Amino acid sequence: MHLDAHDPSHIRLAQVGDRFDPGTPGTLYFDANSIGPMPRMAPLKMQTVLQDGWAKARRRSWNELDWLEQPRTLGASMAHLIGAGSNDVRVTDTTSINQYKLLRYALSVAAPRRVIVLERHVFPSNRYVAEAIAREHLAELRFIDDASDLRAALAPQDVAVVALSHVDYRSSTRLDMAALNRCIREAGAMSLWDLSHSAGAVAIALVQSEADLAVGCGYKYLCGGPGAPAFLYIHPRWADAAWPAISGWMGHADTFAFEPNYRPGAGADRFLVGTPAVLANAAFSAAAELWREVDPLALDQRHRSLTDTLIQLFDEQCAAWPLHLSSPRSHAQRGGHVALQFDGAAALAQALVEQGVIVSSRKPDALRWGVHPLTTNHQQLWSAVQVLRQLLISGSWQDTRFERPMV
Incomplete structure (x- = not known):
């Protein structure tokens, strides 16, 4: 919350972000690299x-x-x-x-x-x-x-x-x-x-x-x-x-x-x-x-703040497990999502989805977190990483029900 309140790019973009449907209550969406959030006016x-x-x-x-x-x-x-x-x-x-x-x-x-x-x-x-x-x-x-x-x-x-x-x-x-x-x-x-x-x-x-x-x-x-x-x-x-x-x-x-x-x-x-x-x-x-209302520079700055923070949280909260950052650390060399390398990425992705954290995976071992600079906030990053951490602690992601393929 502190980071969002003091992020100049968030302040400039917040009014635009509010015009997207938030989705299912209690769900944290990190799949903008697969399908972006829905503008509220789309159905109309x-x-x-x-x-x-x-x-x-x-x-x-x-x-x-x-x-x-x-x-x-x-x-x-x-x-x-x-x-x-x-x-x-x-x-x-x-x-x-x-x-x-x-x-x-x-x-x-x-x-x-x-x-x-x-x-x-x-x-x-x-x-x-x-x-x-x-x-x-x-x-x-x-x-x-x-x-x-x-x-x-x-x-x-x-x-x-x-x-x-x-x-x-x-x-x-x-x-x-x-x-x-x-x-x-x-x-x-x-x-x-x-x-x-x-x-x-x-x-x-x-x-x-x-x-x-x-x-x-x-x-x-x-x-x-x-x-x-x-x-x-x-x-x-x-x-x-x-x-x-x-x-x-x-x-x-x-x-x-x-x-x-x-x-x-x-x-x-x-x-x-x-x-x-x-x-x-x-x-x-x-x-x-x-x-039409979005400043590309503000969008880029917001994306940098979010993805840099997400990487920092992975470093701080998940260092005890074999999760390796496969995306570059420099934002100038990084695209829309943040990718982790993990043996079992597909199963872990499905376990996260079951817990309401919507991420995606790609073979052989990429776990992708697609933040959207208009709708994702820093509090959501913290909450999602805590869900990830608990799954790693419990090992519940290894359940056989997570072996089925997912888009």
Whole structure:
């Protein structure tokens, strides 16, 4: 309570945080890295679509309720959180689909270069997307084990695009975007960043660091709701450099001209494909209205205060057990969540959930604590670590009922 009361960033953000539903009473949520908290207005936003839009206005809603503009307005609302221009972000499709679109776009821009560099242990879906492109003989893949391997991977001067995760989904290690962008740019390649585990939690500077392309999901820290649309970003210098790999009527330069031949829309609009997911966008819009009021610097400062405190509590309260911090101690090198390495992480996570502390795990041994800078407070950190400590003391987490797999 003392830390919250004297945290300047908390004071600035508290009014926004109060506009989220607190969830089940007595439950402590540390799963923003899986699904963020629900804005209180989300149900009403969706109900408006159903009643005022679908039931009453019907087709008129595309214009009267601005359904067609949602990919642009939602993108503009959260662009400042990732250090992007308001016209350079679109909310659309899924992270994997956007990854595909931008990888293919980069290959077109950088031709005849055809090598995609990516991390060997990247989130599997990102690898699957790249492998699918390679199977179509449209690219070759080159893997790196660590960011320190990047310069060597770029040496042959045949790389079209380097696809990197800003934050590792297991350890929460955050890469130095500016330094790596310089390295990539010097080698004549393009950069594509996955911001899924950083957007809405920590500071990101896409334009300042001269990132070329980026994607990210909307349902984690951005609080867009279950299965929320993802987002994509393209630097203005590449906005009209090539045609999109997937051409659809929403990305046409004149959508309702119904021309027989495709003409790509300007800038990021060309990456829109089909009809917007109106209900999902309505839920996202509840969060977008809140993000317009959030200072990214205050958000980053709040996240640092919370996660630094959480690590300190782990050090002080759990030193007697083989819980090892796998996230970097420096906040500048850490993403949205804090990860502990523990043999039995999956079972311990389920035991914590049963006690009302909602965390997540990832194989083989990562226990992830996804704090949200708008809704988590320091008192909750203390309470959750005390529950963890009692489970470790009792050993009850080793009960066989915790052996079943959990998402």
